[in-house]
Amino acid sequence: RIKETIPKAGNIASYIQRNSQYPIYQNTDIVYFDEAVKGLEAQLKDLEKAQKFIFMEYHAIEDAEAWHKIQDVLEERVKAGVEVRVFYDDMGSIGFINTDFVKKMEAIGIHCRVFNPFMPGLNLFLNNRDHRKITVIDGKVGFTGGYNLANEYFNYTHPYGQWKDTGIRLEGDAVQSLTVTFLEMWNAVSDKDANDSDFSKYLFHYDYAAQQTGFVQPYADSPMDNEQVGEEVYISMINKAEKYCWFMTPYLIITDEMTHALCLAAKRGVDVRIITPGIPDKKFIYNITRSFYHGLVKHGVRVYEWTPGFCHAKMSVADDCMATCGTINLDYRSLYHHFENGCFMADCQAVVEIKNDLIRTMGECRDVTDQYQTGRSAYLRLGQLFMRLFAGLL
Structure with missing residues (x-):
């Protein structure tokens, strides 16, 4: 019907x-x-x-603080007989939690797993991280978006000025896909004896009549296949x-194919805009991000x-x-490297809300288009070329 x-x-x-x-x-x-x-x-509600x-x-x-608010609720729900599972990426959480975090969670009845634990020495899959952000509640309500469960994402702390992040709450049939995404990854890092071979006990239809119209499609992307779904x-x-x-993105380090698509769209008259940070969290990556500006704005x-x-x-x-x-x-x-997830939405109110948010956000931005129209100095081009050598790892 969507077609x-x-x-x-x-x-x-x-x-x-x-x-x-x-x-x-x-x-x-x-x-x-x-x-x-x-x-x-x-x-939390x-x-x-x-x-x-x-x-x-x-x-x-x-x-x-942010996690403690969640943990308090999870602990109370465990006591009420609710099954609670928490899954996090080891590299992503370095510096945020101690090594005994899993034991602490298990001690209060929360089942906890770690994705791809960091180990000194050779690890061929060290660069493949779980970058997903998913919460599923009873198979009825789901959350996803850009934010992790750390204080800076909620502006409890301000290491890089204000923090801008977004997310969505789903209620209804589409939550099933978030449930499947979680269970597949949970099984991938669990012992076979602890696997959920039968997903059906977590996937069930219930009577829900949505107030909104439109189409919703949560999806996941994996580096373990040859299909770059996200891209x-x-x-x-x-x-x-x-x-x-x-687009809004914290980093802009893209392939020739993506660059060509953006430039071709602009050349055929499409209004193509990209919002990036004004204050970086990683200066080296920020410099690489800016190295892509000229090649885009000139088209x-x-x-x-x-x-x-x-x-x-x-x-x-769009x-x-x-x-x-x-x-x-x-x-x-x-x-290319991370396990990711997204949600494609069409013909629904959230599309309008995202557009309006981007319009508001652009009102708080500096338009650097004209600044990057001119050619760069040979010294700057050489420096950016050197940094681009590492782009595939960043």
């Missing part, structure tokens, strides 16, 4: 379903959070209502855009830097009819 309603979005939805096996849903309500703290507050199970998978958890979704949106295609792409601080959100929107929100940056690590 009849919005053909260009329908083609992207078909690609996702055929290549990552995640179906597109209706009967799902979406709440968009333009600030991570709003997402956290909503999560929903966690308190959990009756059967809670699944949480995050790239980074910090044993501090292909972005490129497809760019190629199919007729009026505009806008008509507009670039904005968010002056209040660091924008960590990963969003895209032609008032389709958008994404999730964990996938416009960089090599997200597009």
